[in-house]
Every structure is written in C-alpha cells, then in structure tokens.
Amino acid sequence: MAVGNVDGVVHLIDAQKSEIIGSPKNHGMPVRALAFTCSSHAVISAGEDLHIFVTDCETLQRKYTMVGHTKQITCIESHPLNEDIFATASLDGIVMIWNMQEASKPTQTVVLGQPIWSLAFSPNGEHFVAVSEPGTLTLVKCSKD
Numbered sequence: 001m002a003v004g005n006v007d008g009v010v011h012l013i014d015a016q017k018s019e020i021i022g023s024p025k026n027h028g029m030p031v032r033a034l035a036f037t038c039s040s041h042a043v044i045s046a047g048e049d050l051h052i053f054v055t056d057c058e059t060l061q062r063k064y065t066m067v068g069h070t071k072q073i074t075c076i077e078s079h080p081l082n083e084d085i086f087a088t089a090s091l092d093g094i095v096m097i098w099n100m101q102e103a104s105k106p107t108q109t110v111v112l113g114q115p116i117w118s119l120a121f122s123p124n125g126e127h128f129v130a131v132s133e134p135g136t137l138t139l140v141k142c143s144k145d
Helices: none
Strands: 002-004 010-014 019-022 031-036 042-047 051-056 062-067 073-078 085-090 094-099 108-111 116-121 127-132 136-141
Touching (some): 002 031, 031 073, 042 073, 094 127
Antiparallel strands (some): 002 010, 010 019, 031 042, 042 051, 094 108, 116 127, 127 136
C-alpha cells in the first residue's frame, strides 16, 4: 500500500505487518495522486509541484521524473498489462500516456479541454476512459506508438 501526504512524502506500507516500510521524500508540495505499476515493483506519484515520480518499491530510489502538465495532476492510472505504461490526467484538461522507457515526454497526449477528475484503462489496456467537467465521459483508443 502507499499513501501520500501534504509534506510531499510517499509512505509505503506493509499491510500485513501494519508498518511503514519506507518514506521517500519525493515532492516539494502535497502529493495528490498515487498508483502502483501493474507488477507493484514501483509506485508512481504526482504532487502539486506538477512532477510525476516513479519510485522503486524495493530500493526506495527514484527511477524516473516526468513533467508535462500545467495544472494539478488529479489522477494516475497504471496500464493493466504493461508495467512501463501509465496515464496521468490533470485540471489542465489533458490526459498523458507515459512509457517509462521514453520518460522524457508522453507517448500520447489527448486534450479534452475541461478539468479531468477520473481516469481508467480498459482491462486489455487498448482504451481508456476519462471523466471531465461537467461529468462528460470520453472513451479513447490508445495509440500503438
């Protein structure tokens, strides 16, 4: 398990032992979104600092840093089958699909134009759905690039 706090810290928790196993200081501002990769080997976090960090769960070392959104990131969704791929959505109205092997920029960007509050991949990872204001559902096919 993982939880982020207002100090920018992500706490990794062993639920069976009810203890914190690590607390890497990642963000300079409150953490607003978290997700594990589908393999649970890394945790992805986003803070009000607009940075996205991928942290190795075993070593607690930051593996990747991504930037691209211009407003608060509201959600992170891991691809259900590929541990290198995840999506972020933001109040800037943009969904970004990231591949950790190409961490310098998103591999796909979808502009919805309204703040996005929720995001989910389909079980096979070929589509995602986003919920933006005022409650609009948008289904998007993921690019193969």
